[in-house]
Amino acid sequence: MSGREGGGGGTRGGFGRGRGRGGGRGGAKRGQRRRVDEKEWVPVTKLGRLVREDKIKSIEQIYLFSLPIKEHQIIDKLLPDSLKDDVMKIMPVQKQTSAGQRTRFKAVVVIGDSDGHVGLGVKCAKEVATAIRGAIVLAKLSIVPVRRGYWGARLGDPHTVPAKVSGKCGSVNTRLIPAPRGTGLIAAPVPRKLLALAGIEDIYMKSTGQTRTLANFVKATFYAIEKTYCFLTPDFWPQTKFLNAPFQEFSDYLQKPQEKKVPVAAS
Amino acid sequence: MAYGGKSARSNVLLGFPDEYIVDNYSDFRTNKIGGKPDWCVSSSAPQPACQLCGSTQPLVTQIYAPLDNSVYHRTLYIFCCVQPACWNQRRSWVCYRSQLKDKTVTDQTPAPTFSSGTDWLEDADDWGDDDNGNVGEPLTSPSSPDSPTPQGAVGGLPQGRHLDNISADIKEDLSLKSLNLGPATGDDPNANVGENVNTHTGVSAEIEHDDEVAGCVSVDLPDVDTSNIPKLFQAKNAIIPSTGIEFTPMYIWVGDEQPSPQLSQHELNLLKQFKKETELDAGGGGGDGYEKCIPVHGDEYSHKFISTVQKNPGQVLRYGRNSSDPPLLFQPLEFRQKNETYESLKKCSHCGSSLKFELQLLPTLVTYLESQDIDGTPVEFGTLLVFSCANSCWSDGEAVREETIVLQQETM
Numbered sequence A: 001m002s003g004r005e006g007g008g009g010g011t012r013g014g015f016g017r018g019r020g021r022g023g024g025r026g027g028a029k030r031g032q033r034r035r036v037d038e039k040e041w042v043p044v045t046k047l048g049r050l051v052r053e054d055k056i057k058s059i060e061q062i063y064l065f066s067l068p069i070k071e072h073q074i075i076d077k078l079l080p081d082s083l084k085d086d087v088m089k090i091m092p093v094q095k096q097t098s099a100g101q102r103t104r105f106k107a108v109v110v111i112g113d114s115d116g117h118v119g120l121g122v123k124c125a126k127e128v129a130t131a132i133r134g135a136i137v138l139a140k141l142s143i144v145p146v147r148r149g150y151w152g153a154r155l156g157d158p159h160t161v162p163a164k165v166s167g168k169c170g171s172v173n174t175r176l177i178p179a180p181r182g183t184g185l186i187a188a189p190v191p192r193k194l195l196a197l198a199g200i201e202d203i204y205m206k207s208t209g210q211t212r213t214l215a216n217f218v219k220a221t222f223y224a225i226e227k228t229y230c231f232l233t234p235d236f237w238p239q240t241k242f243l244n245a246p247f248q249e250f251s252d253y254l255q256k257p258q259e260k261k262v263p264v265a266a267s
Numbered sequence B: 001m002a003y004g005g006k007s008a009r010s011n012v013l014l015g016f017p018d019e020y021i022v023d024n025y026s027d028f029r030t031n032k033i034g035g036k037p038d039w040c041v042s043s044s045a046p047q048p049a050c051q052l053c054g055s056t057q058p059l060v061t062q063i064y065a066p067l068d069n070s071v072y073h074r075t076l077y078i079f080c081c082v083q084p085a086c087w088n089q090r091r092s093w094v095c096y097r098s099q100l101k102d103k104t105v106t107d108q109t110p111a112p113t114f115s116s117g118t119d120w121l122e123d124a125d126d127w128g129d130d131d132n133g134n135v136g137e138p139l140t141s142p143s144s145p146d147s148p149t150p151q152g153a154v155g156g157l158p159q160g161r162h163l164d165n166i167s168a169d170i171k172e173d174l175s176l177k178s179l180n181l182g183p184a185t186g187d188d189p190n191a192n193v194g195e196n197v198n199t200h201t202g203v204s205a206e207i208e209h210d211d212e213v214a215g216c217v218s219v220d221l222p223d224v225d226t227s228n229i230p231k232l233f234q235a236k237n238a239i240i241p242s243t244g245i246e247f248t249p250m251y252i253w254v255g256d257e258q259p260s261p262q263l264s265q266h267e268l269n270l271l272k273q274f275k276k277e278t279e280l281d282a283g284g285g286g287g288d289g290y291e292k293c294i295p296v297h298g299d300e301y302s303h304k305f306i307s308t309v310q311k312n313p314g315q316v317l318r319y320g321r322n323s324s325d326p327p328l329l330f331q332p333l334e335f336r337q338k339n340e341t342y343e344s345l346k347k348c349s350h351c352g353s354s355l356k357f358e359l360q361l362l363p364t365l366v367t368y369l370e371s372q373d374i375d376g377t378p379v380e381f382g383t384l385l386v387f388s389c390a391n392s393c394w395s396d397g398e399a400v401r402e403e404t405i406v407l408q409q410e411t412m
Helices: A046-052 A059-064 A072-078 A128-141 A189-198 A214-229 A246-254 B117-123 B160-173 B202-209 B229-233 B265-277 B300-311
Strands: A084-097 A100-112 A117-125 A165-169 A172-178 A203-208 B013-020 B059-064 B072-080 B093-101 B250-256 B317-319 B355-361 B383-389 B401-408
Touching: A046 A072, A059 A072, A072 A128, A084 A128, A084 A189, A084 A214, A084 B265, A100 A128, A100 A189, A100 A214, A117 A128, A117 A189, A117 A214, A128 B265, A165 A214, A172 A214, A189 A203, A189 A214, A203 A214, B059 B317, B059 B355, B072 B355, B072 B383, B093 B383
Parallel strands: none
Antiparallel strands: A084 A100, A100 A117, A165 A172, A172 A203, B013 B250, B013 B317, B059 B072, B072 B093, B093 B401, B317 B355, B355 B383, B383 B401
């Protein structure tokens, strides 16, 4: 069987011993691939199923209810072509063991569509390949919306952060300050990539601390960008009407008393 | 292929959905999803009813899983209740195990088939049928006498002619009605249209009127407002009949769990581009250390579950009796359900021996469960773990034995 099929021979046979025995009845020819294509995404979570059936059309709806996104294919489906990812750094990190040093690779990947969505993924693994793949998946899972605003007059599209925001990770403090149109990204080279992928066109940035620790520096910038939607500006002063979150409904459903039995149907 | 030279640690076997069953061609040795259960001894087959609401439970999956060193045919049948009020509750699911003594096989030592694994596989191709096994070869006809007995077949199941004794008994009991593939109309009580819709069982009626309990079981509007996410997460209140539901049957294709695939082209490009721009220096990354990377949603169990499932996409079932790998979980197993303790689930209820993890159903199965009588998703669940008796206790006169199951929901 090995070598005869692409992804590993399987049969219709029973599980356990004697695979292939007895189950060939009604089966396909040996060596035939199964019906479902491997590349197709089969969702695992309820949110994934809804996205795949196109019941949820935009990622903003998911953000509105703060639903956790657990499958990266959801992001692929909702933001199909515009996402660009970039490996910021792959660094070996070492751990001292009794048998010498053990080296693992840490990959930092940023992903974004230059129009208001960014994600950051950091993954440590024994091989570079695994680290990159894991980091891309984590980056997609961590995609957040970025709020952009104006420095001065409200002409044209938003181009900078709406207010001064700051983020902290480890010893690194970063502060993003709105800048007039045409300024460009006045920031260190490392976070500049992240800001460009976020869709921010003009910014002043001030950073403090040990910025050479790249993972912390990038994470601090990411937290600062995340905070743009947490900042209460006068636009949000009018009262918001809150919808019942689906989680709320879900938890009501979960809390339905299990002792209560639905009466047995008359048979 | 997997057996050649492998050590005692075997792989987890994965089940993938395969073709639809078209001419009701299945017996108790077929692995399938949906359809009607093919009992080993169908005369005393139980009709499973939901413990919570009493409606009949359709078959979800039937797995043929004989054990090593055993003379028995062994099949597991898993049933569930499709009423929306019973979703995600352990007591609306049940798993039966049925065994049948293989009359032609005496006790055998574990056949050292590892070395002759490939022989068996190659010989077994001579089944004499060139087209799909769907056509021809009814159960009772012996297979061609020319086809050689597979060498070194594990368990040594003999050719079809020896099965005549068993199969003759089965065939007359097998009453595989043809699937009613047309849309149910008019008088059919399962119809979604027509005047019979509201003359249903009390079960549905109860759900409709019971507003405060079934707060999230709202009336299913024909045009779902797609941007209204809360509604999408609510269990729909379709009028689901309490009997006569069946899932569309399909075969299960069994495969090994493969290790993760190689880097995709896109990832390779990224790596190349990165290497071009910088140099991978061997020194430390300026004070960076190892950090445990958990995803932003924070649920490590889900992340591990989903990553493992996505390494072999399309899997719906994991069979792990022969593997030392633990089952994939959404929550830790000691998690106490509201009214049950895990203690009650630790021993076989029939013989008192310990339980062993046998198989688990994955939430990907939900996508494949279809039923003609129900629009949309018939049932939802997180994962269903089946723990079976380690000795597979059985007494020959019995019809079925119930196995312990654990149901886990996905956490939001």
